[in-house]
Amino acid sequence: MSEAARVMIVDDDRAIRWVLERALAQPDLEVECVERADRVLPRLLEEPPDVLVTDIRMPGIDGLDLMARVREAHPDLPVIVMTAHSDLDSAVASYQGGAFEYLPKPFDVDEALALVRRAVAHARERQRPVTPPEGLETEIIGEAPAMQEVFRAIGRLAQSHITVLINGESGTGKERVAQALHQHSPRGSRPFIALNMAAIPRDLIESELFGHEKGAFTGATAQRQGRFEQADGGTLFLDEIGDMPAETQTRLLRVLADGEFYRVGGHTPVKVDVRIIAATHQHLEELVDDGRFREDLFHRLNVIRIHLPKLADRREDIPRLARHFLAEAAKELATDVKVLTEEAEEHLTRLAWPGNVRQLENTCRWLTVMASGREVLVEDLPPELRDGEGGGASGDWRLAFRDWADRALAAGHTHLLEEAVPDFEKILIETALKHTGGRKGEAAELLGWGRNTLTRKLKTLMPEMAED
Ligand SMILES: Nc1ncnc2c1ncn2[C@@H]1O[C@H](COP(=O)(O)OP(=O)(O)OP(=O)(O)O)[C@@H](O)[C@H]1O
Numbered sequence: 131m132s133e134a135a136r137v138m139i140v141d142d143d144r145a146i147r148w149v150l151e152r153a154l155a156q157p158d159l160e161v162e163c164v165e166r167a168d169r170v171l172p173r174l175l176e177e178p179p180d181v182l183v184t185d186i187r188m189p190g191i192d193g194l195d196l197m198a199r200v201r202e203a204h205p206d207l208p209v210i211v212m213t214a215h216s217d218l219d220s221a222v223a224s225y226q227g228g229a230f231e232y233l234p235k236p237f238d239v240d241e242a243l244a245l246v247r248r249a250v251a252h253a254r255e256r257q258r259p260v261t262p263p264e265g266l267e268t269e270i271i272g273e274a275p276a277m278q279e280v281f282r283a284i285g286r287l288a289q290s291h292i293t294v295l296i297n298g299e300s301g302t303g304k305e306r307v308a309q310a311l312h313q314h315s316p317r318g319s320r321p322f323i324a325l326n327m328a329a330i331p332r333d334l335i336e337s338e339l340f341g342h343e344k345g346a347f348t349g350a351t352a353q354r355q356g357r358f359e360q361a362d363g364g365t366l367f368l369d370e371i372g373d374m375p376a377e378t379q380t381r382l383l384r385v386l387a388d389g390e391f392y393r394v395g396g397h398t399p400v401k402v403d404v405r406i407i408a409a410t411h412q413h414l415e416e417l418v419d420d421g422r423f424r425e426d427l428f429h430r431l432n433v434i435r436i437h438l439p440k441l442a443d444r445r446e447d448i449p450r451l452a453r454h455f456l457a458e459a460a461k462e463l464a465t466d467v468k469v470l471t472e473e474a475e476e477h478l479t480r481l482a483w484p485g486n487v488r489q490l491e492n493t494c495r496w497l498t499v500m501a502s503g504r505e506v507l508v509e510d511l512p513p514e515l516r517d518g519e520g521g522g523a524s525g526d527w528r529l530a531f532r533d534w535a536d537r538a539l540a541a542g543h544t545h546l547l548e549e550a551v552p553d554f555e556k557i558l559i560e561t562a563l564k565h566t567g568g569r570k571g572e573a574a575e576l577l578g579w580g581r582n583t584l585t586r587k588l589k590t591l592m593p594e595m596a597e598d
Pocket residue numbers: 269270271272298299300301302303304305306307369411451487488491
């Protein structure tokens with residue numbers, strides 16, 4: 131056995147943790163103790179152990195619920211359950227199909243050690259690599275540290291069926307990442323179906339998702355399958371989930387709990403096995419605070435979260451992305467590949483890119499059609515990018531802001547966020563209130579906040595403006 135095997139122990143009882151930690155203090159084992167079940171899933175994602183040893187009865191999150199989730203995310207992770215015999219049946223039920231061992235309480239330390247070693251040997255036999263899945267680099271370009279994090283998450287989530295929530299501004303590649311998660315999952319050969327909540331009229335969302343029976347409403351001339359049925363056995367990607375209407379949220383929650391639903395106008399339940407990957411550019415927590423998103427649904431979706439940085443936060447990737455998109459555009463348009471001069475490349479690297487990767491992709495298409503020579507000069511760039519208007523560099527507040535941060539750090543400031551964020555929010559609030567003549571409800575809307583969030587912010591940032 132090469133490296134030490136990692137063993138994670140989950141128990142709220144300090145004495146048990148202590149005993150096991152001592153028993154397992156062996157050169158070939160590396161032990162980590164976790165006190166609370168709710169810390170386990172994030173830890174598994176960061177650094178998956180070779181074996182998990184867990185108690186079943188713990189305060190807070192139920193040990194059985196934890197096991198079900200572990201099984202979903204890491205079906206091959208061997209789990210050893212320490213429990214009294216009376217709880218065994220329910221433990222087995224919750225981990226059905228996964229690798230499972232049982233350590234009856236009270237146990238003997240040698241017995242515990244032998245069981246852990248056996249589980250390790252077992253796991254090693256079938257261990258799969260968890261580094262970025264092969265070929266992924268060619269699909270999603272990213273050498274910036276934040277993107278490397280994303281790849282690691284995709285690698286770790288390969289082989290799992292777990293629900294994932296992807297956060298990131300529009301055009302940062304959320305759908306791409308969802309596709310990669312799907313392709314590298316056990317469902318990879320089954321359908322990947324995407325639906326954007328913001329792109330379909332509200333009254334059609336339910337029938338899009340769940341399908342409808344013939345005659346369910348005017349125009350429903352035949353029975354129609356919804357996206358859930360199309361995605362059966364595969365993955366359903368729900369983009370802009372924050373825009374999902376309240377009634378649909380309730381229905382979605384029920385499907386996630388029961389695995390079945392009714393078509394619109396239907397009376398026979400339809401059973402499906404669908405993995406959900408949701409994405410949003412919004413702060414779902416704030417939508418929950420404002421009562422615009424169901425808290426229980428949020429928790430269901432927010433099991434594992436992947437954050438995609440905006441393009442301006444991974445500038446080092448811009449040249450490679452640009453070359454990739456220029457090559458793609460040339461292929462699409464059956465023409466020669468354009469090449470950026472060094473100055474043009476540097477210029478692109480400095481821009482703000484409010485439309486993120488998609489904007490860069492579109493720019494490369496534009497250049498492939500519009501630039502006159504094979505070499506692309508700064509002068510060939512679209513005017514709005516050339517002289518800094520609309521996402522350009524000069525006059526961009528982000529550059530001034532970067533400059534401020536540089537200087538503050540050089541001057542020895544710490545806790546920069548505490549210094550900058552209140553000012554930043556205050557400026558936006560003041561400007562929005564100016565535009566609405568002081569009407570707070572409308573200002574909240576302009577800012578993309580719920581009214582409660584604005585009221586809360588006013589109380590802390592500008593108490594003089596808070597009362598109505
Ligand atoms: N890292 C990347 N490498 C290569 N292509 C990328 C990358 N990120 C995004 N793209 C491409 O950029 C375009 C936008 O990406 P995508 O549609 O996944 O973004 P999104 O975040 O889902 O956007 P929206 O929220 O607006 O739907 C797509 O054509 C995608 O293929």
